Amino acid sequence: MTKRTTTPVLTGLGEPECLRWHQGALWFSDMARGTVHRWTLEEGARVEAEIPGRAAGLGWLPDGRLLAVSMDEHRVYRREPDGTLAVHAELGDVARGPANDMLVDHLGRAYVGNFGFDYHAFVRERPSAALYTPPGPPRTPIVCIAPDGTRLGLSEPLAFPNGCVLTADGTFVVAETLGLRLRALRIDESGVLVDGRTWAPLVPDGMWAALNHPGWVGRAARRVSALLDRPAIADRSTSPIAPDGIALAADGSSVWVANALRGECVRVGEGGHIFERVRTSQHTLSCVVGGEKRDLLFAATAPSDDPQVAGRLHRGRIEMARIGPDLTAARAGGTGRAAALED
Known part of the structure; x- marks a missing residue:
């Protein structure tokens, strides 16, 4: 499969x-600096907000007010029209690790994930395969x-819930980073996520079974995985995919996945x-996916996903690639609907 290449x-x-x-x-x-940025090709980048406790997931209420997740304070902030920040929701009794990505739907309901534990402290001392x-x-x-900041409920427990999207048919898809899969849930009549199922596995079944095996097979698989988790080797591999941030593709049904294991974005379909x-x-x-014609793929990249390392190196980038028309979208007529969901 030929890969297109992004341009910074x-x-x-x-x-980023x-x-x-x-x-x-x-x-x-910018998770290392705690800032929220807006960028256009004509105007360049500007800082829109500084979020206490490091900024993460973003979204907008129906009236246009910005919501931003604070990773370390375990809360969601709301930017008022005068630019001041107000606490919109508290997550502290649920988030056992840094609060993370967020989806805000067209009704203003927010869905916020968290690491579940101090992931970066863990992998600073041992390989991630040990997890x-x-x-x-x-x-x-x-x-x-809820749109007013009150809690509606909780989803099922997930292995590092990360980026999330709503497909054109209303399916909530979340990147389960440490589950190496995309998970689908349904938003029930009260706004709570229910009925979880695997939407797309991103690791071969045999590899997944070996990695999680309780005996010597698992110990060997995790040892090999740790050896292969070196950039020079990982960059030449195509499996597995650890989904970080995700984005709805122009067809409204497939999903672009930022692969945290290597330098790539992968478009994945259900299954x-x-x-x-x-x-x-x-x-x-x-x-x-952005641009006036939804023909641009933007990617956020860094030399490390550890904010201490990335913040010290100052080598984070926004990269862009032009993506061609999606034949699936053309046949389904889904582009406009997908654009409405994304914007």
């Missing part, structure tokens, strides 16, 4: 994440929040079919 359009960032295309502009958070030693990584729910890959220059943390 913005450099010198810390750890949580890309959004909103009202004709690219928005993103799969039974019983496996800690699980944590997505917090479902796990891979349609195309786009190569980036570094570890890819987030992606979004």
